[in-house]
Amino acid sequence: MANLTLRYLDELSYVLNSRRHLASQAKASSVGDLLNAEEDRFSSVS
Structure with missing residues (x-):
């Protein structure tokens, strides 16, 4: 029983x-x- 419980x-x-x-x-x-999306957003602006 103890074996089953363990x-x-x-x-x-x-x-x-x-x-x-x-x-x-x-x-x-x-x-x-989220970080990748932010990075894409900023890199597309420049």
């Missing part, structure tokens, strides 16, 4: 960590997209 917690933490990783990756890419 395995469950292990899988749960894995899922939570991968979701957090995906969320931070999505945030980073959206920030990168």
Whole structure:
């Protein structure tokens, strides 16, 4: 029984960590997209 609980917690933490990783990756890419858009806007002016 304890073995199953440990395995469950292990899988749960894995899922939570991968979701957090995906969320931070999505945030980073959206920030990168914003920066690229600003860069394009300023470079097209000059």
